[in-house]
Amino acid sequence: MEDILQAVERILQDKPLASIQWFVLSQSWLGKTYGEMAEASGYRDNYIKEVGSELWQDLSVALGKRVTKKNLHLALKKHLQDKIGDGENQSQQKFGEESSLEMVSPDLSSTKKIEFPSGPVPLDSPLYINRPPLEELVYNEILHPGCLIRIKAPKKMGKSSLLNRMIAYAREQGYQIVYLDFQEADRDVYACLDKFLRWFCINVSRQLNLFPCLDDFWDTEMGSKVSCKIYFEAYVLQYIDHNPVVLALNEVHRVFEHPNIAQDFLPMLRFWHEQSKQDQIWQKLRMVVVHTTEIYIPLNLNQSPFNVGITITLPPFTLNQVQNLALCYGLHWAADSEGAKRLAPLQAMVGGHPYLVSLALYHLCQQEMTLEMLLETASTPVGIYSQHLRELLTILKKEPELMSAMQQVIATNEKVELDAIAAYKLESMGLVKLNGNEAHAMCELYRLYFSQQLRTQNSVNGSNSLSSEF
Structure with missing residues (x-):
């Protein structure tokens, strides 16, 4: 090759x-x-x-x-x-x-075009890797009147990249798009439900080129949720044309951080979805909810939107998908079975995590290091994953029960039975795989890194204990 x-x-x-x-x-x-x-x-x-x-x-x-x-x-x-x-x-x-296993220098003219992995993969980029049947499933579901789609995964697994492709597909069908990223809302927007829903309605109106006449439909005695529903039902969905509206809500986990809002807003979305089964006007609205799984709040499952519609959980890359992405990065040695064999340790090290795979392939295509050097330093402070690992460690340190649970996981190569909530949270962070409540490390990178952190912590504790004796 x-x-x-x-x-x-x-x-x-x-x-x-x-x-x-x-x-x-x-x-x-x-x-x-x-x-x-x-x-x-x-x-x-x-x-x-x-x-x-x-x-x-x-x-x-x-x-x-x-x-x-x-x-x-x-x-x-x-x-x-x-x-x-x-x-x-x-x-x-x-x-x-037989092809050599030495790394082939990629075409420098194409290497310069490859940007550092950050944010969603652009629509015209060859670096987006499909994960069948997810894309086809999302494209088909968005065609159904009144649908509700939830896309969830830990950070940097490709949620926004998939959402953007679904939006592009919906535009091709002639659908109108409303895209809201809840990271854009000012902090005071989350002060109370009424303020939040008015911000929500104004943004939807502006994107549909409708004048936001909220005061004509808002009634404090009926409450914010009912007023918001009437605004959509009697104004937004009435005054748009016959083409469906896709309401794409990204970074919805920001709402989770404000339980006083989440416990009203999320059930409201569920109610709208259920209205589409009875009322034709609500069939115009197709909703897509995208959120990370790192944040956990105790929602009533019978009221939240998370047990209706269709849920898309993004899986890690397979070895074949890692190989295809390597070729897209210009790493020509990855084309055959020997290339796949050489990439297998990388796939195992990061568990097929899309961002971590992309980061590795970017550094390889820039010829900054060999694959062997990258793998050897992966879990160390000088490795390419140091920032990502520190962010995870910071989250765990804020919740001692999670740190304790993670220490149990990496203390043995066997599966460990954890408290149900701790197991759920660690899985939501992408740190462990679960079989019931039994957990083991998601990948070798996390096992090595947190093992090193545990040894360092024990060493510090031992030194402090020794010094206190004198």
Whole structure:
């Protein structure tokens, strides 16, 4: 695979390839269909076909013979054999030999285009990896009148990236979009329910190009929730056209931090969803609720929106998905079975966590370190995950019962039975996997790091105890 990529680079020496072209080339060589490439990369089939078509045309011009996806193997082998016969390039005599496991330098022109992993993956980025069947499930569900979708996962698992793709799909269907990020609300907005719901209604109105005439529908004697419902029912949903409205609510965990609001607002969303089964006007509204799972509050499950509609829990990347992402980052050595074998320790170290995988591949494609060095320092203060690990440690230190539970988990390689609430919270943070109430560390990175922290803490405690004796 490496020889093929290098050969194509020489053939097209005046026209460097972008990462997505390298991806299409390597996947085509491995016999993947355009559909499989689209599924792995997050691009649509038509775009992948266009990239492939342009690539085959460039190769045809450079070689002076027609090159297609079907005859790619034959055309490139014939070209290399001709070069060998002419004695022009001795290095090409290695064609067909086993690929080296040394890291291949990615195309620098494409490396410069790859940004540091931060925030949602842009819609036009090849670095988004589909996790079937989640995308198809969300796209299908948003077509249902009055639907309620909840997307949940720990931080940096790809919730906003999935939400943005769902929004783009809904726009393609002609739906109107209202996007609210609860991180944008000022602190005083959360002072009371009435203030919060008025802020909520004003933002919805503005995004739908409606004048926010709240005072015409707000009645303090009826209460804020009823006033908000009437405002939507008699104004917002009446005055928009026949196209559905997708109400996308991101970072809803910010509401969780204010139980006085959450315990009214969340059941209100549930009630609206249930209204769609009886009242046609509420079928115009399709709701998507996105939140992290790190924050826990005791909600009444019969009133919250979290046991109705459809719940999407984002899973970690599989080894195959890690391999596809590595190719998107321009790491050509990851293309074959040997590449997958080399990536397996990385997938195990971070448990397939999308952000942690992306961070590793970014540093590898920048040639800042080898994979072996990255894995060796992963759990240390000088490793690339130090900030992420410190953030988790800070959360645990604020809740001693969670720190104690995590210490139980990493103290043994066996599964540990934990208190139900502690087990739930640690799983919500993405630190452990559960089988009932039995827990074990989510990945080797967390096991190593918190083991080191425990040893350090015990060492400090021992020193303090010793000094107190003198």
